[in-house]
Each structure stands twice: as C-alpha cells, then as structure tokens.
Amino acid sequence: MKKLYKLCYPLLAVTILAGCSNGMANTASDGSYISEDSAKTTAYNHANVNEKDVASIQLTKDKENGKDVYSIEFYTKDKKYDYDIDRSTGEILKNESENLTSAMNNEKNTDSKKNNTSTTVNTTSNSNNKTTASNTPSNNTNKSSSSNKTPVSTSITKEKAKSIALAHAKVSESNVKGLKIENDWEHGQEAYSVSFYAGNYEYEYDIAKSNGTILKADKDYEKDNNSSNSNSMISKDKAMSIALAKVSGATSSNIYIELEKDDGRYTYEGEINFNNKEYEFEIDAYTGNILKWEVDSID
Structure with a gap:
C-alpha cells in the first residue's frame, strides 16, 4: 500500500504542474490582447463621445490586413461610427463616421419640396381657370417676378474643404500623397469628396459645400507593398x-x-x-x- 502511495504522489504532482502550466499559457495568450472595454474606450475617446450618449454598439473580433482587430460599430442620436482597432497594440487602423441627421433632413426636405410643387401646380391651374372665366388680369406674375431674387452663393471653396479634411485627420499637407478633391453629391446635397494618403493610411471625406460639415470621414490602414526599398517617390x-x-x-x-x-x-x-x-x-x-x-x- 505504501508503494502505491509513493507512485501516486509523483503522478499527482506532475498533473498539478501540467495544469498550472496550461493555465499560465492560456493567461499569457489572452494577456497579449487589449480588452474589449479598452478597445471601446479608445474608440469613444477618439470620437469625442461619452459612453452614456451611445444608443447601441456592436463589437466583433475580426482580421484585417493580417492583423487581429476589434471591429466596433456604434450609434449616437445623430452619427454612426465604425472602428477597427488592433487587438495587440490598441492602434486605430480604421475609423469612419457618418452624419445621420443630415441625410434624414435632406430626405424630408425633398419630400416637402415635392408636396409644395404639387400644391403650386394645382393652385396655378385653378388660378388660370378663374382668369379665363372672368377675363381679369392675374397679379401672380408681378408677385413672382418681385420674389425672383438671385441667391447669393455661400458654398465653401475646394481649398477650405481640403483644410477641413487635413485638420480633422491631423495631417499636414506636406506629408500627404495623392490628394484629390472632386465635386460630388452625397446625402442629398452638393459635397466635395476629398481623398489622400498619409503614412500607411488612406483618408476619404465627404464635406458639405453649403457649410463645411463633414458628412463622412473614413480612415483605412493599408500596408505599403512597393517592392523598392527607396524612400523617395518619383514625381x-x-x-x-x-x-x-x-x-x-x-x-x-x-x-x-x-x-x-x-x-x-x-x-x-x-x-x-x-x-x-x-x-x-x-x-x-x-x-x-x-x-x-x-x-x-x-x-
């Protein structure tokens, strides 16, 4: 019986040590990544959003450009945010925000204009019928001509749109490559589409021409896979x-x-x-x- 105990003790010790070793290995593996809460805090801080203002959030584990990331999507009352955050370093590899209220307001304005147009056509039609019956000159023409004033353009310039995008990205123009500024139509209104590269990131912006509001901001991480080791790019x-x-x-x-x-x-x-x-x-x-x-x- 004593011999049996002597054999069991070493086996028990080995089993305990193996279990401890596996537990330590798993802890080390899990510890190599930042926590989900830490990733969410990073996204909130970058977006200047308080957690209590977040209406809904979705966090998933994903892989982008060979990196393990947390993909985070959350909404406030007027914006949607998308983030990819490196699970190892906590670096923001992608961030995108979209103004939701501007799109909704533009849809409402479009519907309102359609309804107003329909009403105007009917009123004009009735007015014409009355004029024909009574042979009385219409005063609508005078009112219309007096109210047809040339609107004053308040659109921002391309240079202003560029400065807004660069300021938001916190990038100086001297470090930017492939800058493009194009006229576009986004969220039911005229906009400038601004895109450029800086470091290993691609930036894309939609900026409202009317007031310079950023309608969309997108930042994507991309590896530089050029075969040359030279740091100088040809012009x-x-x-x-x-x-x-x-x-x-x-x-x-x-x-x-x-x-x-x-x-x-x-x-x-x-x-x-x-x-x-x-x-x-x-x-x-x-x-x-x-x-x-x-x-x-x-x-």
Whole structure:
C-alpha cells in the first residue's frame, strides 16, 4: 500500500504542474490582447463621445490586413461610427463616421419640396381657370417676378474643404500623397469628396459645400507593398514623361494620370488618347517601372 502511495504522489504532482502550466499559457495568450472595454474606450475617446450618449454598439473580433482587430460599430442620436482597432497594440487602423441627421433632413426636405410643387401646380391651374372665366388680369406674375431674387452663393471653396479634411485627420499637407478633391453629391446635397494618403493610411471625406460639415470621414490602414526599398517617390511629372516616351508625338494634353494606392502599393495610373488609340498604364511610384501597358483602338 505504501508503494502505491509513493507512485501516486509523483503522478499527482506532475498533473498539478501540467495544469498550472496550461493555465499560465492560456493567461499569457489572452494577456497579449487589449480588452474589449479598452478597445471601446479608445474608440469613444477618439470620437469625442461619452459612453452614456451611445444608443447601441456592436463589437466583433475580426482580421484585417493580417492583423487581429476589434471591429466596433456604434450609434449616437445623430452619427454612426465604425472602428477597427488592433487587438495587440490598441492602434486605430480604421475609423469612419457618418452624419445621420443630415441625410434624414435632406430626405424630408425633398419630400416637402415635392408636396409644395404639387400644391403650386394645382393652385396655378385653378388660378388660370378663374382668369379665363372672368377675363381679369392675374397679379401672380408681378408677385413672382418681385420674389425672383438671385441667391447669393455661400458654398465653401475646394481649398477650405481640403483644410477641413487635413485638420480633422491631423495631417499636414506636406506629408500627404495623392490628394484629390472632386465635386460630388452625397446625402442629398452638393459635397466635395476629398481623398489622400498619409503614412500607411488612406483618408476619404465627404464635406458639405453649403457649410463645411463633414458628412463622412473614413480612415483605412493599408500596408505599403512597393517592392523598392527607396524612400523617395518619383514625381507625377516624371511618371508622365515615362508614359509619354512610349507614344511618339503625344504631349501632356493627351494624358490623364493620378497617384493611386491599390493593395498597399503606390502606382501612377492613367491613360493616353492619341491618334485614335487609347493607352492604359500603371507605373510603380517608387521605381518608375511600367507595371501595365494596354493599347486599344478608338472607333
């Protein structure tokens, strides 16, 4: 019996040690990630939102660009927010916010305008019938002409939209690549679409022309997968000259070119239209190598 006890004690000790070892391993593995509460706090602080003002929230574990992330979506009474937060470091890899009230108000205004238009048509029709029957001149024309005043434009400029986007992103223009500002229509109103790259992030903004309100803000993490180890990017003019050198006789008036970032790789993409032919190309923004060259005939 004593021999049996002697055999059991070592086995019991080994079992306990193994259990402790596994528990420590699991704790270390879990401890390598920030907590869900910490991720939510990071998102709230970045959005300048108090947790008590959050109407609903959804948090899921996901993987983006090879990184384990917390995907967080939450709503306040007037905005929707989307965040991807690195589970290991707590870094914000993506943030997007959308103004909900502006979209709802624009839909209401559109419906209101439709109803007003319908009422106006009916009133005018009745007025015309009365005028025909009584042969009495209408005063509606005078009222209409007196109220037709030319509206004063209060739209912000592209430069202002750019400064609003850069200020929100906390990025200086000198560190920005591939800046684009285009006229657009978002949330039922005229807007500027502003997009650019800074570091390993792509930023996209929709900014209301009427008052400079940010209707949408999007920040996405992207790896820089350019093959070159050089830190210097060739200029847009240099890329243009590389493309034009392949089409004899073509000039800068025949080419369209823009800096793009696809799958973490910076490239100059564009096309040349010359002598009834269309040339499409992609050029590595660091090495100047032509990655794509296609030629099509223009009928």
